Amino acid sequence: MEPFTGEMKRTHYCGAITTEDVGKTVTLCGWVHRRRDHGGLIFVDLRDREGFVQVVFNPQVNREAHEKAEKLRSEFVISVRGRVERRPEGTENPSIPTGEVEILAEKLSILNESKPVPFPLEDETDVAENVRLKYRYLDLRRPSMQRVMITRHQVTRATRDYFYENGFLEIETPFLTKSTPEGARDYLVPSRVNPGAFYALPQSPQLFKQILMVSGYDRYFQIVRCFRDEDLRADRQPEFTQIDVEMSFVDREDIFETMEGLMEKIFRDVLGVSVNRPFRRMPYRQAMDLYGSDKPDLRFGMEITDITEEVKGSDFNVFNRVIESGGVVRALVAPQMAGISRSKIDELTEVASIGGAKGLAYFKVEEGGLSSPIAKFFGENHLKAIQEKTGAEAGDMIFIVADTWEVVCDSLGRLRLHLGRELNLIDEGRYEFLWVIDFPLLEYDEEEKRFVAMHHPFTSPVPDDIPLLDEDPLRVRAQAYDLVLNGSEVGGGSIRIHQRALQEKMFSLLNISEEEARVKFGFLLDALQYGAPPHGGIAFGLDRLVMIIAGVDSIRDVIPFPKTQKAVCLMSGAPSPVGKEQLKELHIKLDL
């Protein structure tokens, strides 16, 4: 080990050396990626965040450097000074960016050694994820991980640039804030100086950004961490990052225009892709009807067809009972799948059953018509009508689910996605944006026996629907919108309620008492009395957006230090027990 002196400080990044640099003496700092020791000659691939370059230790160039290089091992940290040379003819390596050049080492400093690493630091890795997470500092050293983190940086940079250019103010909101009902479970932080009281980490800065509008800041954005104590998934972490936006004196169109501009800039700056504007729009109801999802993947077609009318009057009682009780019968055509096996059908039935379907009926489309174990219950006119309505052609398979509207949508939606992937109908290079609009304002929660807000309680109803709040609350549409990209919800927002009376009415519809509203949201209700401007906004899930842009399947691959499914950090060991003294200071007794 040697001191790091000025003469060995970096002049270039390894990955940035080009034929332009031939003849120059450069100093490189980095990690030994690989060493190939020929006894006489030693080759070292030296790596830094920009890439790697071959360093040649030749005793005839410098004996001392060559002798030292014999000690080098993987992941040693070194500084090398030497001349950039074009590689001798026939030894170029066209498979790497710096393959035409090499560094003839004249001086080597070993700045630090490394134990043998627990797994190879290669781009392609099949190492178990728990090993990667335990040694995250090594995992993050892998070039593919560094590329993703750089991509993430580019996305946040493009975002900041865009909002700065468009007159938005970047303002911070508290992390130690107040627990609110509705929504996800809160992460709580005990207050030492207020025994028995707790802060909550924000699920989002929702109320604060609305307050900022009341305060006249007009256009706000923040790239901000949010916390939700719910179970994890491939695209869900307990702490995640939102691009949070709020604007005053705007309607939905202004938000769409501004946010499409943001997406356009991000995709241009980061991927060099130009996106088609304006983005498509689709009412929630239509998305559910056609794609069985409120976040449809529009990279492929395969739309769902309603055949409730077409099957009426058959002898098939399963369908008849569903229709009598107000349900629907709908079909999905799987192209050229008529020949699939019984076990394949079982597998697809399983997929549909996740959505609640109690069975999956099917018709094989043959030259002469439809065939199926249940075909005997249908007249020739029924079968013909089904085939015509679905547009199925010979060789196709028609899958049918009959149930409540919700179950049919969910089941066929899942089946559609499953088949889309399996039949390779999804063009991975495409980016299909979609605004889903006209969400219902409310849903009925069977468990709690009350209405709950579909988006959140501060979402404004569509003005025309306000009279319905009393007559038929479930039919009230919200001024809410989601941005969907390739079947993933990447953002959601709404025009907010800016009048106290309407906000109070909303709380009462949600069965939140006046008393409770005052305690939980009093500050918002108060603020709305003092000149609150009309306003609205949106929040994007930065992590999900980066997942799509970087083309990775796990949210853990776009977060430098993620948690496992049990919300544990395998590197630091968090969460962990704390000492008695610490608990006592916080006035907390454990009950385990």
Place this chain on the structure above:
RNA sequence: GGGGUCGUAGUUAAGCCUGGUUAUAACGCCGGCCUGUCGAGCCGGAGGCCGCGGGUUCGAAUCCCGUCGACCCCGCCA
């Protein structure tokens, strides 16, 4: 809370169904040789609580029960 997949040298896997001498391979690691390699090559070597605990058996990596952990999914996530 529930369903599923997985857990064997540092890493990735085989062996497990059908129990039987010393648990197999590749990569990595250590030593030697080697001046144009880039997954360098050749020769030699070390390395295992078969996740953990219990049971069945003359005998368990292998069969059974439990448990822990990682991952995927359902519920949950305004």
